Amino acid sequence: MPGSRFQSGDMVMGRWPGSSLFYEVKVLSYDAKIQLYTVIYKDGTELELREADMKNPTGFKPSRRSRSRSPSRRRSRSRSPARTTRRSSSRTTSGTFATETPAARKEPKMKEVLEIRLSPVVRNTCHTHCWDLEWLFVFECCSAACVLYSECTVKRMTSEMALFDSRSNRLPYGSSHSVSFPPVFAGVSCMMLFLPVAVLGLMVVCSQEDASLMSPPSLPALDSLLDPHVFGMVVLWFLFQALLYVLPVGKVVEGIPLKNGEWLKYRMNTLHAFVLTVAALGAAVHQGVDLSYIHSHFLQLAVSSLLFSVLLSVYLYVRSRWAPQDQLAPGGNSGSVIYDFFMGSELNPRIKGFDLKYFCELRPGLMGWLVINAAMALSEMKLHNLDYPSPAMILVNCFHLFYVLDAYWHEEAVLCYMDTTHAGFGFMLVFGDLMWVPFTFSLQSYYLVYHPNHLSLPWIVGIVTLNVIGFSIFRKANSQKNAFRRNPSDPTLSHLKTIPTATGKSLLVSGLWGLVRHPNYLGDLIMALAWSLPCGFTHILPYFYVIYLTTLLVHREARDEAQCRRKYGSAWDDYCREVRYRNQIHSILFKTITICKGT
Numbered sequence: 001m002p003g004s005r006f007q008s009g010d011m012v013m014g015r016w017p018g019s020s021l022f023y024e025v026k027v028l029s030y031d032a033k034i035q036l037y038t039v040i041y042k043d044g045t046e047l048e049l050r051e052a053d054m055k056n057p058t059g060f061k062p063s064r065r066s067r068s069r070s071p072s073r074r075r076s077r078s079r080s081p082a083r084t085t086r087r088s089s090s091r092t093t094s095g096t097f098a099t100e101t102p103a104a105r106k107e108p109k110m111k112e113v114l115e116i117r118l119s120p121v122v123r124n125t126c127h128t129h130c131w132d133l134e135w136l137f138v139f140e141c142c143s144a145a146c147v148l149y150s151e152c153t154v155k156r157m158t159s160e161m162a163l164f165d166s167r168s169n170r171l172p173y174g175s176s177h178s179v180s181f182p183p184v185f186a187g188v189s190c191m192m193l194f195l196p197v198a199v200l201g202l203m204v205v206c207s208q209e210d211a212s213l214m215s216p217p218s219l220p221a222l223d224s225l226l227d228p229h230v231f232g233m234v235v236l237w238f239l240f241q242a243l244l245y246v247l248p249v250g251k252v253v254e255g256i257p258l259k260n261g262e263w264l265k266y267r268m269n270t271l272h273a274f275v276l277t278v279a280a281l282g283a284a285v286h287q288g289v290d291l292s293y294i295h296s297h298f299l300q301l302a303v304s305s306l307l308f309s310v311l312l313s314v315y316l317y318v319r320s321r322w323a324p325q326d327q328l329a330p331g332g333n334s335g336s337v338i339y340d341f342f343m344g345s346e347l348n349p350r351i352k353g354f355d356l357k358y359f360c361e362l363r364p365g366l367m368g369w370l371v372i373n374a375a376m377a378l379s380e381m382k383l384h385n386l387d388y389p390s391p392a393m394i395l396v397n398c399f400h401l402f403y404v405l406d407a408y409w410h411e412e413a414v415l416c417y418m419d420t421t422h423a424g425f426g427f428m429l430v431f432g433d434l435m436w437v438p439f440t441f442s443l444q445s446y447y448l449v450y451h452p453n454h455l456s457l458p459w460i461v462g463i464v465t466l467n468v469i470g471f472s473i474f475r476k477a478n479s480q481k482n483a484f485r486r487n488p489s490d491p492t493l494s495h496l497k498t499i500p501t502a503t504g505k506s507l508l509v510s511g512l513w514g515l516v517r518h519p520n521y522l523g524d525l526i527m528a529l530a531w532s533l534p535c536g537f538t539h540i541l542p543y544f545y546v547i548y549l550t551t552l553l554v555h556r557e558a559r560d561e562a563q564c565r566r567k568y569g570s571a572w573d574d575y576c577r578e579v580r581y582r583n584q585i586h587s588i589l590f591k592t593i594t595i596c597k598g599t
């Protein structure tokens with residue numbers, strides 16, 4: 001391998017992506033064009049690494065800190081004869097550094113080939129301009145949050161295939177699925193603290209005249225943040241939406257089959273609920289209720305939503321302790337309180353027929369987001385003495401409204417999304433649905449209240465066109481896949497080319513799914529960009545949503561690829577050969593993120 005530092009066959013230390021841990025790897029090849037080494041870890045995991053993520057073993061001083069420090073790890077070791085054996089064998093063979101990769105610890109039986117590409121280092125980053133620093137900062141935060149979110153979910157999803165102790169539904173001790181996997185355990189704890197603080201921090205910065213992440217925020221008094229009156233309003237909002245959910249209107253459909261062969265029923269009435277909410281709010285405004293209260297109490301509302309999310313998560317955790325085993329999410333009882341609290345144990349927690357996860361995913365948060373947007377438009381008019389909201393505010397409001405209405409129109413499809421079918425309902429999703437969605441997705445309209453941005457007609461046309469393109473891709477891709485999954489022999493889909501798999505399901509290889517893998521993510525990202533552009537280019541903050549979604553979907557895509565490869569085996573490889581492109585925006589942005597992380 002001329003020109004490269006390491007030669008094929010060399011044993012070196014390679015960084016495990018997303019962590020600071022190094023493991024022994026063997027160099028297989030080097031691609032000079034993309035400057036990446038293909039390496040193989042001891043458990044068979046093959047990855048592509050850049051040179052900066054590889055070190056010479058000579059003089060390498062690894063540490064075992066992360067292993068020995070994790071209390072949960074210590075606990076599970078001592079309880080687990082299997083782990084003791086494994087540990088001692090790994091210690092004797094590994095010498096002074098870790099030889100098992102996290103993947104091996106997670107899934108000892110299955111060797112997976114992850115498609116993670118780390119990009120070559122580009123050293124000329126521009127740390128001089130404040131805007132660039134902001135980018136870097138937001139990238140860092142988002143990548144950290146989303147990597148951890150993904151790692152947690154990967155663990156949960158891969159554990160579906162693990163052998164469960166049939167009586168307790170605990171993962172077998174010593175199995176790779178124990179929650180002591182250090183980045184996950186530490187990640188869970190950090191995320192629970194970091195995410196709410198991040199949301200509040202973004203909101204504070206957004207309300208400042210200079211909404212730069214680099215300027216010191218003027219922090220509000222802590223005791224002003226929790227207002228019992230505002231908390232009461234949050235509870236009322238939740239109860240009002242719950243009331244609309246149980247109204248006997250709208251058709252009832254069956255979800256996907258559960259482990260016990262049961263089919264849960266769901267009432268489809270989000271659109272009815274939306275219309276009734278608009279009517280109720282219209283009546284309230286007519287009666288003199290001032291919606292700009294939402295703007296003036298924005299932080300207090302977020303803190304109350306956080307408190308509500310915590311209380312709901314505690315309730316979910318406690319009730320999951322008594323839940324029958326067949327109602328738990330895959331790997332839903334890991335044995336770690338903190339992990340189960342965060343990830344959620346029950347798959348579909350219900351109170352009688354009231355499905356808490358399905359309700360939270362679509363209603364209080366998404367509808368709350370729209371109400372916040374409307375309140376921001378009113379506040380903008382009030383603050384700047386306008387007869388109408390500004391064009392930028394109208395665009396942002398319309399785009400978001402359209403996105404949510406689309407989700408409601410295709411409500412049934414949500415029953416098949418990964419979060420509904422696989423994820424437990426715990427703090428992560430509760431917080432995501434009730435705080436993250438309404439308070440970060442509305443940052444653009446909040447930003448515009450204090451930072452008006454003039455849009456010329458060509459810009460408006462350009463932005464609307466971009467949103468239409470993004471939406472068309474997003475909708476067409478999701479509809480094609482959903483229709484195909486619902487009824488593969490639908491005559492209207494007979495023209496689509498497919499690849500059969502051993503599971504009996506087929507993979508679409510034509511239409512949008514034949515052009516690029518995960519075209520739905522691409523459409524979502526293009527829309528996200530169109531939502532930020534009305535806010536101009538003065539600050540990075542309105543682009544938070546694009547950055548969040550990119551990082552989330554990049555990892556979601558990597559996770560889904562790994563999962564599909566395991567599920568469909570060689571048929572998936574055939575699909576990848578046939579559809580060579582992954583979502584290209586992902587690759588570019590993922591590379592940018594890793595470059596930023598590496599510098």
Ligand SMILES: NC(=O)C1=CN([C@@H]2O[C@H](COP(=O)(O)OP(=O)(O)OC[C@H]3O[C@@H](n4cnc5c(N)ncnc54)[C@H](OP(=O)(O)O)[C@@H]3O)[C@@H](O)[C@H]2O)C=CC1
Nearest residue numbers: 417418419478481485506507508509513520521524556560
């Ligand atoms: N706004 C936001 O914050 C977020 C939005 N989203 C959006 O939610 C939507 C759903 O996302 P998500 O559930 O993650 O993923 P997808 O809807 O893309 O589902 C992935 C699954 O689709 C199936 N699949 C993949 N390729 C093919 C193919 N070629 N033919 C047939 N089936 C295939 C596989 O499942 P199987 O084979 O088992 O059917 C795979 O596991 C997306 O549009 C995404 O953009 C997601 C997260 C956050």
Ligand SMILES: CC(C)=CCC[C@@H](C)[C@H]1CC=C2C3=C(CC[C@@]21C)[C@@]1(C)CC[C@H](O)C(C)(C)[C@@H]1CC3
Nearest residue numbers: 145149361403407414417419428431432433436437
């Ligand atoms: C970092 C962190 C707290 C992550 C939590 C992630 C959740 C906020 C998102 C996971 C998947 C989501 C989806 C939507 C909203 C965001 C969450 C909950 C969604 C309901 C938005 C509307 C779309 O049309 C959708 C239905 C496709 C989408 C489904 C996934």
